[in-house]
Amino acid sequence: xxxxxxxxGPLSVPEGAIVSLNCTYSNSAxxxxxxxxxxxxxxxxLLMYTYSSGNKEDGRFTAQVDKSSKYISLFIRDSQPSDSxxxxxxxxxxxxxxSRLTFGEGTQxxxxx
Amino acid sequence: xxGVTQSPTHLIKTRGQHVTLRCSPISGxxxxxxxxxxxxQGPQFIxxxxxxEERGRGNxxxxxxxxxxxxYSSELNVNxxxxxxxxxxxxxxxxxxxxxxxxxxxxTRLLVL
Numbered sequence: 747x748x749x750x751x752x753x754x755g756p757l758s759v760p761e762g763a764i765v766s767l768n769c770t771y772s773n774s775a776x777x778x779x780x781x782x783x784x785x786x787x788x789x790x791x792l793l794m795y796t797y798s799s800g801n802k803e804d805g806r807f808t809a810q811v812d813k814s815s816k817y818i819s820l821f822i823r824d825s826q827p828s829d830s831x832x833x834x835x836x837x838x839x840x841x842x843x844x845s846r847l848t849f850g851e852g853t854q855x856x857x858x859x
Numbered sequence: 860x861x862g863v864t865q866s867p868t869h870l871i872k873t874r875g876q877h878v879t880l881r882c883s884p885i886s887g888x889x890x891x892x893x894x895x896x897x898x899x900q901g902p903q904f905i906x907x908x909x910x911x912e913e914r915g916r917g918n919x920x921x922x923x924x925x926x927x928x929x930x931y932s933s934e935l936n937v938n939x940x941x942x943x944x945x946x947x948x949x950x951x952x953x954x955x956x957x958x959x960x961x962x963x964x965x966x967t968r969l970l971v972l
Contacts, residue, residue: 752901778959789863789949789963790902797959834901838959845959846892846915847951849901 749773752835752850761859765822769835769850772816776837776848779811781820784832784852793833794820825857861886863952863964871970872940880935880967884952890914891933892961893925894949902949908933909955945971 752769759765767781778797782790794809796802796818802809808821818837822829832852838845864883872878884891890909894902904917908927927933931952937944947968951961 750901754899780960782963787947787968789965792960792962795960836901840959845953845961846904846907846917847894847902847961848904851899851901 747772749848750835750837750850753853754851756854756856758856758858759825761825761827761857763825763857765825765829765855765857767820767822767833767835767853767855769818769837770816771818771837771848773837773839773848774813774816775839777840778838778845779809779818780836780847781807781809782834782836782849783829784834786831790834827857827859830856863950863962865948865950865964865967867967868965869968869970871972873972874940874942876940876971877936877938878940878969880937880948880950880969881932882935882950882952882964883932884950885962888952888954888962889931890953890955891927891931892951892953893933893935894951894963895919896947896949896966898946905935940971942971945969 781794784790799813806823810819834852835850836847892907893905896902906925907915922938947966950964
């Protein structure tokens with residue numbers, strides 16, 4: 747079983763829709779949760795960073811973490827064609843010696859004009 | 860400010876050859892991590908270095924090695940290349956251990972024939 751599970755999609759929505767992306771995880775030591783956006787053939791770009799449980803909002807993006815359910819979400823409001831990309835969830839545990847990110851396999855999103 | 864830079868951008872090698880990939884972190888960042896991303900998958904952690912010391916190692920064979928230089932740049936070396944080593948190799952930089960936010964470079968796309 748993978749430590750982080752993410753539905754690979756693909757997900758196709760019309761412009762202006764609200765998009766919901768989700769990941770589940772099994773390692774209860776994870777405390778730091780991130781969402782990255784990756785355009786085709788590019789490196790991942792950090793979108794959102796959350797520590798422990800709760801919500802965080804940044805413009806059209808909202809990240810939610812529910813540690814009790816081991817479930818994280820990213821919501822995109824008023825989606826735009828430029829949001830078309832692969833969205834990767836990532837998480838890490840606090841380690842005194844270093845930190846490694848564990849990723850989901852990514853959800854491919856297409857926003858149609 | 861310059862982000863994480865990687866070289867080369869693309870590389871074609873044949874089985875059995877050796878490859879060296881290079882990474883320069885964001886100015887002020889002292890930690891570099893390497894990830895392998897196979898097409899259609901999320902990145903997999905290979906190494907993390909901080910202050911020239913290895914701080915973490917993922918589940919990769921000994922053919923993979925890395926080092927970090929006094930200026931915090933880093934090299935990833937892969938010996939005896941296999942077809943399965945074909946992937947996007949990503950470098951990420953962060954301030955240091957315990958500072959979980961990692962910023963990725965554009966990656967080096969390696970094709971092994």
